[in-house]
Amino acid sequence: MAGHSKWANIQHRKKAQDNKRGKVFTKIIREISVATKIGGADISSNSRLRLAITKANAVNVPKDTLERAIKKASGQNNENYDEIMYEGYGPKGIAIIMECLTDNKNRTVSEIRNVLSKNGGSLGTNGSVSHLFRKVGVMKLLNITEDDLLIHMDNVELIDFEIIDNDCIVFMKPNELFNIKKYFDSNNFEVQDEEIIMDPLTIIDINKDDETKIINLSSKIEEIDDVQNVYMNINLS
Secondary structure (H helix, E strand, O other), X not given: OOOOOHHHHHHHHHHHHXXXXXXXXXXXXXXXXXXXXXXXXXXXXXXXXXXXXXXHHHOOOOXXXXXXXXXXXXXXXXXXXXXXXXXXXXXXXXXXXXXXXXXXXXXXXXXXXXHHHHOOOXXXXXXXXXXXXEEEEEEEEEOOOHHHHHHHOOOOOOOEEEEEOOEEEEEEOHHHHHHHHHHHHHOOOEEEEEEXXXXXXXXXXXXXXXHHHHHHHHHHHHXXXXXXXXXXXXXXX
C-alpha cells in the first residue's frame, strides 16, 4: 500500500453524502430507477440494482420507498436519465471525476461549470483526467488481520488491500465485487460498505488551507441534484 490511506478518502466522501441525507435518498432512488430499467427488477441477475439496494439499506431508505421505485421503473414511466461522467480540475490542479444521472444534459453541465469556476476549478474535456483513475470494487472486512486475509488470498483475486486498525479494506475488479463478498460472507466474515468507485492512481498531497477549499468545492458539487458521485485525487489529512 502507498503511504496515504485510501479508506480515509473514501470515508470522507461517505460522510459528506450522509450529511446530505435527503439528497442521498433522492440520488439512490434515481440510481435504482436507472438500474431497474437497464437490467430489470430481479436482483439475482441485476448486480447494479443489487448494489444500489445495498447502498439504500446502508442509509436506511425505507423498504416501501425502494419497492415503489422498482415497481415504477419496471413500468412504462417517462423518466429517462442519461449517464454522463464529467471531468475537471480543482485548486492546485487536482483531478475531479463527476458521475451524473441527468434528464437535461445542458442544465447539468451548466451547473457543474458554474460551481467549478466559482471555486477555483474548471471543466475539462473527455479523457482529460479519467486516465488518472481506475474503476474498482471495494469493501470493508471487520475484525480481520493481515495474516487472516493471506490465508484466503488463493481463493479471491484482489487488486490491493489496506489494514485499518482491526479491519481490512480490500480492492478488486468491479465484476468480482459480489463474488468476493459472497466468498467472505460464506466464511463468516462481516462485510460492510461494498461499492464500485473511481480509485485515483496517484494522490496529490495538499496543505490545510487548500484542503478546506477543495472539501468546500466537493461539497458544492455534491449538492447538484444530478451528480451521483464525486472523486478527487487528493490525500486528506
